[in-house]
Amino acid sequence: MKQILEPYDITREREMMLPLDYNRRSQLKHYDKTYKAEITNIIRLTEMEKLFQVRIIDDTERERFTFLPGQFVMVEVPGYGEIPISISSSFTHKGFIELCIRKVGLVTTVLHNAKRGCKVGIRGPFGTHFPMEQMRGNNILLIAGGLGLAPLRAPIFHVIENRSYYKDVYILYGTKESNLLLFTYQYEEWDRIADINLRVIAEQGSKDWKGEIGLITDLLDEVDVDPGETNAIVCGPPVMFKFVCQRLTDMGIPMHRMFVSLERRMHCGMGKCCRCNIGSTYTCVDGPVFDYWTVMNLQEAI
Amino acid sequence: MLFKTIAKSEFKRLVEDLLKEEEVIGPKKIGEREDGKAIHQFLPVQSYGELDLEYGRTEYSAKTYFLPYKETLSKYKFSNDNWQQEIEYRLKPRFMIGLHACDINALLRLDKVLARDSYPSPYYISRRRNTFIVGIDHPPLEDCFCRAVGADVVTQGFELYLTSLGDRYFVSINSDRGFNLLKKYAIHDVTDEDTQAYLEVRREHAAGQKPLNLHDIPNLLDIEFYSDVWRQWGQKCLNCGSCAMVCPTCYCYGVSERVSMGGDEGEKSRQLYSCNLKDFACVAGNHNFRPDPATRLKYRYYHQHRGFTETFESPLCVGCNRCGRVCLAGINPPAIFNDLQAEGGA
Numbered sequence A: 001m002k003q004i005l006e007p008y009d010i011t012r013e014r015e016m017m018l019p020l021d022y023n024r025r026s027q028l029k030h031y032d033k034t035y036k037a038e039i040t041n042i043i044r045l046t047e048m049e050k051l052f053q054v055r056i057i058d059d060t061e062r063e064r065f066t067f068l069p070g071q072f073v074m075v076e077v078p079g080y081g082e083i084p085i086s087i088s089s090s091f092t093h094k095g096f097i098e099l100c101i102r103k104v105g106l107v108t109t110v111l112h113n114a115k116r117g118c119k120v121g122i123r124g125p126f127g128t129h130f131p132m133e134q135m136r137g138n139n140i141l142l143i144a145g146g147l148g149l150a151p152l153r154a155p156i157f158h159v160i161e162n163r164s165y166y167k168d169v170y171i172l173y174g175t176k177e178s179n180l181l182l183f184t185y186q187y188e189e190w191d192r193i194a195d196i197n198l199r200v201i202a203e204q205g206s207k208d209w210k211g212e213i214g215l216i217t218d219l220l221d222e223v224d225v226d227p228g229e230t231n232a233i234v235c236g237p238p239v240m241f242k243f244v245c246q247r248l249t250d251m252g253i254p255m256h257r258m259f260v261s262l263e264r265r266m267h268c269g270m271g272k273c274c275r276c277n278i279g280s281t282y283t284c285v286d287g288p289v290f291d292y293w294t295v296m297n298l299q300e301a302i
Numbered sequence B: 001m002l003f004k005t006i007a008k009s010e011f012k013r014l015v016e017d018l019l020k021e022e023e024v025i026g027p028k029k030i031g032e033r034e035d036g037k038a039i040h041q042f043l044p045v046q047s048y049g050e051l052d053l054e055y056g057r058t059e060y061s062a063k064t065y066f067l068p069y070k071e072t073l074s075k076y077k078f079s080n081d082n083w084q085q086e087i088e089y090r091l092k093p094r095f096m097i098g099l100h101a102c103d104i105n106a107l108l109r110l111d112k113v114l115a116r117d118s119y120p121s122p123y124y125i126s127r128r129r130n131t132f133i134v135g136i137d138h139p140p141l142e143d144c145f146c147r148a149v150g151a152d153v154v155t156q157g158f159e160l161y162l163t164s165l166g167d168r169y170f171v172s173i174n175s176d177r178g179f180n181l182l183k184k185y186a187i188h189d190v191t192d193e194d195t196q197a198y199l200e201v202r203r204e205h206a207a208g209q210k211p212l213n214l215h216d217i218p219n220l221l222d223i224e225f226y227s228d229v230w231r232q233w234g235q236k237c238l239n240c241g242s243c244a245m246v247c248p249t250c251y252c253y254g255v256s257e258r259v260s261m262g263g264d265e266g267e268k269s270r271q272l273y274s275c276n277l278k279d280f281a282c283v284a285g286n287h288n289f290r291p292d293p294a295t296r297l298k299y300r301y302y303h304q305h306r307g308f309t310e311t312f313e314s315p316l317c318v319g320c321n322r323c324g325r326v327c328l329a330g331i332n333p334p335a336i337f338n339d340l341q342a343e344g345g346a
């Protein structure tokens, strides 16, 4: 006998939309679909961090993959787990992306043991981005502490590629110890670009360290900009951006023109699992990029 | 909405026909409490007799049939340094009979997040669309507060809704598939007498519930964010997560993956989680954004009654008080609200 209720095949897209209305129909099909991506290069940065260059394998998927500076992807090692990682490359490269990953636990260790040619899954991009268009015509301070340089590289590349859009540009970077500095091989290139002020500082220097010693906030003493025409992007651990943003506020930069990126536990990236909740805000969809004023107003954000 | 009546004997025939062909889930008595009261659970039934439509409450909610405790999201097949992802959604139709208004409202509130917001979940929608829901009216229980959160009345989200009028049911029909099923049986047009009897039953039910004052709760949750109320109740909380498991609306989850013994297959699955569990917000390096029980307890209430209200104009909670009943520490929403209001001087 025939079934009383016909099965409703949700993959037959048009029909399944009937009773409930959605605003992101196309997402339904991609909800849990990962783009397969190949690790094309692995660059060792320090003992703890490696830079992974990955390429989405399917040509159409790779072409369609677009993102904005500050967004993140969910990187999946099938069978092991899925983790949120900021995109650390220029968005003009589309589906060729770079991910700077610190070895801290299960999935990150599996990734660190991976070889060139391994295939990982990429979902996304997710979250909010740094409003680069809005900052045009202004000075930009790009400030990073520690691993914060990873997400900051996306806006740095954007500013370099579009240098004429912006007035004075400062890149300020600091770490606890000089041997923890990331992307050391790129400083020279950035520094040689006329009209970009790069300053690097470490709280403690190793024997061969010839650079500056001190706190990241020390670098701000020598920044001379008109606070009314200045935007700041600050990436780093909460203690670091709290102090930096405090200093920037003292300098007269309005809080809604400083942008930070928050970190929380994430299991979906789509506002569903609630793991990234801060009060009634979802870090994965309302963030990770927030202006500092919003962060100050979130209960228990920092 | 269309209204009809059906004799209870005829409804029995309908269910028996369903049982021959389909999976039928309903309130089933599974035991007795010490005080002699029956314990019910939503479970698959094999005969009409197993279906106890006069039940008071089920310990667990109907949520598990839409958001199972554990659900496979995708499977992976590994071969020569490569893998293939396979995704399947549950398609098999199912009939759920005997859901109370709060449980249907719970599904409607879950729909807002899981079926209508951005990134609608195909896993959830497929289950939802393939479930035929028959609701039923019931006299209020002594400890629920559905009326205070606007969950005592349902106007959508079901196919059929029954109200008992002695030997017959007054049936509200809300979907064509409901109507198509029903029209194969002897149904009657509603008479004035039926309508009067129906309204009388509704009035009785409404009068039966003890009112709960939820005045200013979303506001108090924010203002009293650092209140001592949370510390006091938080000290009692065992961080067991039972409240979220039985709740019809708690939907937070965790995702984990595993590789088969042979190493040739992998699976990514989702487990329902609870914000009361210790590692809910714990990240690498053992940094926990919500280290103490008080903050975790607070967040469950904050999400249910403030966070959700901010986005969707109603609390997520439907007032079934399952969380209050299951809690070994005696933590329950009415008591928390009472203390918050006292603290706030309301």
Ligand SMILES: Cc1cc2nc3c(=O)[nH]c(=O)nc-3n(C[C@H](O)[C@H](O)[C@H](O)COP(=O)(O)OP(=O)(O)OC[C@H]3O[C@@H](n4cnc5c(N)ncnc54)[C@H](O)[C@@H]3O)c2cc1C
Pocket: A072, A081, A082, A083, A084, A085, A086, A087, A099, A100, A101, A102, A103, A104, A105, A106, A107, A108, A109, A147, A150, A151, A262, A263, A264, A265, A266, A267, A288, B282, B283, B284, B285
């Ligand atoms: C928006 C965002 C961007 C990030 N960008 C980077 C980046 O560019 N480079 C980088 O090295 N790290 C980044 N992280 C942190 C990174 O996600 C964690 O280090 C990683 O999840 C740890 O996974 P694990 O399995 O190795 O650790 P384990 O301790 O074994 O973690 C187990 C699980 O806990 C969860 N988890 C643990 N720590 C975090 C965390 N900090 N954030 C979210 N979930 C966590 C994950 O679900 C993980 O699978 C980012 C985090 C967020 C939220």
Ligand code: SF4
Pocket: B236, B237, B238, B239, B240, B241, B242, B243, B244, B276, B297, B323, B326, B327, B328, B329, B330, B331
């Ligand atoms: S409130 Fe009660 S049920 Fe919920 S986690 Fe705490 S002790 Fe367990």
Ligand code: SF4
Pocket: B243, B246, B247, B248, B249, B250, B304, B316, B317, B318, B319, B320, B321, B322, B323, B324, B333
């Ligand atoms: S009363 Fe408790 S179990 Fe019922 S919906 Fe509200 S929070 Fe969930």
Ligand code: FES
Pocket: A265, A266, A267, A268, A269, A270, A271, A272, A273, A274, A275, A276, A277, A282, A283, A284, A285
């Ligand atoms: S990561 Fe799941 S809700 Fe934000």
